[in-house]
Amino acid sequence: MKGWHKRYFLLENGFLKYAKHGSDLKKGKLHGCIDVGLSVMSIKKKAMCIDLDTEDNIYHLKVKSPELFEEWVSKLRHHRVYRQNEIAMYPHERHLFHPHASSSPSLSDSLRKVSSWLHSSEDMDKCCKDLEECESYLLELNLLLKSMEVLHRTYSAPAISALPVSTYDLPKKEKRPRRWRSKNNGKETKTTLQSPRLHASNPNLSTTESNAQEVCADSPDSPTDVSRLQQDFCRLASNIHSSLKSAFSSLVAERDRLRHTVDISHSLVHQVSNESKASIPESMSEFFDAQEYLLSSSSSENEVSDDDSYISDVSDTISMDTCSNEGEKILASSDNVRRSTLPSPSPTSSVSLWNILRNNIGKDLSKVAMPVQLNEPLNTLQRFCEELEYSELLDRANQTQDPYQRMVYVATFAISSYASTYHRAGSKPFNPVLGETYECDRPDKGFRFIAEQVSHHPPVSACHADSKNFTFWQDVRWKNKFWGKSMEIVPMGTTHVTLPAFGDHYEWNKVTSCIHNILSGQRWIEHYGEMAIKNINSDACQCKVTFVKAKSWSSTVNEVQGVITDLKGKVVHSIFGKWHESVFQGDPPSAMCIWRANPMPVDHEQYYGFTQLAVELNELNSMLRPLLPTTDTRFRPDQRLLEEGNTEGAEEQKQRIEQLQRERKKVLQDNNMTHQPRFFKKSKNDTWVSNNTYWELRRDPGFGKMDFPVLW
Template sequence: MDKKFKLSVSNIAIDSDASAETNSLSAESTTENVHPKSKKKFGRRRGSEWEVVEGLKEGQRFEKRPDVYNGFLHKKRKWPLKGWHKRFFVLNKGILIYGKNQNEINKGKIHGSVDIGLSVISSKLTGCRIDIDAEEFIYHLKAKTEDNFNAWLKQLTDHRLYRQHGLTYGSKAGIYSSSQTNEVFSAIKNVVSVLSIEKDTLKEALNQESQSLANYDLSNEVIGGLKNSLKEALHQNADLRRRLKAIHDTSDSSNLSHIPLKQNSNSSLSGNSSCISASEYFDAEDLPKDEDKIEVTGGDFEIPLSTRDSDTSSEAGSFSSNESISSGSEGDIEFGHTNIKLQSEGSKGLTGRRTILPVPRPATEGLSLWNILYKNIGKDLSQISMPVALNEPLNILQRLCEELEYSELLDKAAEVSDPYERMVYVAAFAVSAYASSYSRAGNKPFNPLLGETYECIREDKGFRFLSEQVSHHPPISACHAESKNFIFWQEARVKTKFWGKSMEFQPLGKVHLCFPSSGDTYVWNKVTTCVHSIFSGQRWVDQYGELHITNNQISCKLTFAKSTYWSSKRHEVLGTVYDENGKHVRNLFGKWSEALYCGVAPSARCVWRAGTLPPHHEQFYGFTRFAIELNELEPESHLLPPTDTRLRPDQRALELGNLSKAEQLKLQLENAQRERRKKRIVQNVQYQPLWFSQNENNDQNNDEWLYNGKYWDARKNGTFSEMEFESLW
């Protein structure tokens, strides 16, 4: 039988919740230390739990075809997941289709179709909820009454079994009667019919797109602008060649230091940058083959030249056309469209930090994700302990720092005087925080222990960062970053829900940003992240929802489109900046995995572009260059407090490729955290974070956490050794 339908839950071995005691998996199967009141409510709780509709078991048959079933259900909107609307559903031979009403269905106006046999269905009596995870989409349904809920659940179960029987046995099922044969063939037209409808819809969409492109008439003004842009690009490229030739002719290992690569706030020395030319869509002229690499005579450096392509992992090191990496002073190198990367011996980049992890990601064959996640469909997994094989060697505290990878956008925002233009750069920064997730669908970061901290000092980017795990129930991480141009802080709490084939990460909390020079303060939310196809080798990440940025009366709305794997609108972001009167003053568009533009195509300018991924990034957790640097122990590591996440042994063991040691250490650390919590409960002691405190003046958001200003002074004075820290590992 196909492994897809072996959904038996016998002998399931699930790790107990070592990171959260009250919502642990082990706690679900035991009544030890259960409060008497909770025992009384146990019977009522069963209706509030999500239950999975089981599929065809091995050797089981279900040859009787169920009758066609139809009726109305309420369906949660695909996007932005706000509210419910009434839709008419038809269930026939394992295929569920829906439309606005029965007349629309009869006319062939189908809004969507789901193969019940290939989907994971979960139900919850409370709320009469039925959720169907069809990989590319998650359908959230709700019945109006309990009787309607039970009827639909029974029909979905029967149709699921019948569909799986046909998919599993097919012609191998033995001798069928003529009526059974007709049923099988009928089920196969039905499928072909649905596919045909979707194919025709896709074909029509492609034809319309092709026709619109064919009919698109560029005006003489636009054509002239494009010609001028191309001429400017060629001119910049020629100037770049001249400068590089001068470096090649005059440089050696003894005078490389005389090349003034100016490190201002707009440069990203870890290999990432803002964007290409602001108004051009043309790449720089390709270099001849013998010029693809220019070696500096007598030195240890080589300068590979490459041009940006249209791939998602676009080249790093290019900036908008109206600015360069330097201020334009004599001797500075203007990067233009072309990317320059300096690689030295010892795998150290320009920042002096590493450019590769110690070892590739270890193999995880034989790990059964389904057995681990089966009992947790519809639950918040942020408090469920997962095997270390699902982790990446970074912590959530470090992932918060990773959102500052493109901090040069904030430096630029602080420089501009136009408030609407400043909002454009803030919006680009908010979008850039999602770029690194494009290649990170395979693993999740470590959950921080209560009291765990992380600091990051980036002289090349001009900021210093601090984060701390301030709460364990619920899990909340707080962070604070500051530079001469901006102050950035946020409180992060994420709900993680598993729906059968997909996993959703629903962020709570707000992001805050302040520019001291102008006094402007910005606040925004985060959108939902979803990892699809988690049981296959083709996992992919989608972001969807609305991101609202507010600054007094000026605002910006960014819409992250929800799409399928093959959608032409995949990763698409559309945005609008509004003035004090609600009038739109700027248009934004692009992709969160590639770039964000301001204006109207094709003359729009690029505000931000994602940097290239390192070579062989697939073997190293899909990390960006910036992510590779985050967990490195630097020469000043002796100045760190003992709670810094870079000193965490299980995370370090995973980075070094020792999977079994990492798993052992992770369990030990989480068990120790459990004991510390029990001890505080017995002693009636409330945990107090060291470096952050709740904002008591904020009535609207009690979860806002603010930096208390003590960490950097303690680090500067060397008083960490004199302080009493709770032992975390």
């Protein structure tokens, strides 16, 4: 079973624990632990695979024999029900039951200490008792204050109590004395804490006073009682002060204990991080850490998730002062004024994703029709153009003599292509129809870009960009898998960049992406796996970049680490950072900033999380309109209507465009014909490359004089 790792599993009380060997489980040396009750489970009988989506990770399990597979499925279902019932009975303890997966016994001990501290704490019990005692003192003090105020008004303002009683509500007269007498009743004393404070401006004061004097036999009736009440007041105030002081001391002690425990846990996490960095192969040997994509065009049941990388203790707190100024753009801005915002903010969606996805768990979603409310007003072809937002890194690479430093810039460019996805987990791009094209001519950035949808089944998009400093091209096919709580996006294809000054030809793979909290909560995206970059025209150096997968017990997210090695495998340069923020070269704190993401536009959350470049990609002005082919994405009506905020019209146009595509496909099939892309061709190694005719045809004779299929 190529690409899989054999592991020993133990299913116990709703938790699936696993390790390399059975003896490791007995020693407590776990590779991980899965809470089956909190996971979404999908079954593939044909491939004998079980997929568990825990929201933090997606686990793929494969069983060799059908009998063993059926037994595992049955046991997992029973334990899942048991665990869910346990959570339902003790919902406040759901996280305390969960033994977090960890390769460090000391870390597990620390977590157990925290759990036991939460269950039993003498200081907190003492604090609760002090506060309860303080509450009773306050209730007594409240009654005492009322007695003192009644006494004061009885002697200092007798004329007020002579007001006519008939002007007040009789039931209120009867209710007050009853509550006044039940001083030791627990329920009644609690309500007195919420009663209004007596004041001279209260018109019901005389009624309260008169009734208190008439009904209560022990009401104060002489000036000598004032001294006694004052003594009682001082005594209660002193007791309250002592109780609050004791409670405060307990809280301070508990805070110090908690800080100490958290510091120990934090140091242990960093210890695990350093150990995993020293032994990368060991940390990547969990059963779902398949190095290869076992994918085929005929079946999607043998797909495996990408690498789960190690934890890093490198922080991203390096001073801005160390950031290199070389990152400034070297090209002058164009005279064209581009728009700074979209015509309309993103609409609120009322679509139930669960109704759409519940029958597609574990399946490829590329063939599943999605409502337009889930889209953003850009499509996949334009997303490819976004990868060139930081093309100045390639400009710098083409001007750098050192081959190792050139690799640093190329690797940083590959990382920067993911930056725009950070704020975009809430929506998906439109799927291009067969024959759809897109161009982007950016003199301010120094490149020209074209893209075309060259295949429909399987969906394949190809793009090409050229500049005086580089040439960039790729063809990519995507596989989208929904696992119950998250959606995994696995790209297949290779990205190519050539630098004419040195004859370099770099190529690299894309890493796996995953969108979490698909059905509920705040959606967020992460990228994980290994990206291998090599110069196929020279073996002088190569680069490996690791997109670190987030761990549930670590706050590190979006981290990347890379090394540039020479022919002998010796590390020449190292890079690190976060794919959505910045990349640094060297070792902290003296590391140099190679790249930093551009600031986001104002109110970007209201406009699909678009970067400034994304805002500009679908803009269509009067000067550009006559120069574009009719197949250009900017003319697509459903995407344009969504950009303008008309979701109903966009949905109607989307369905019409999809129907036109089905009709064109049927015509081709009936005539035994295949679609031929207009601007791309197949190369010798079966990849799609530009035929270099787009810009020539655009200039002469012009696309307005050419025939194109009616796509919309």
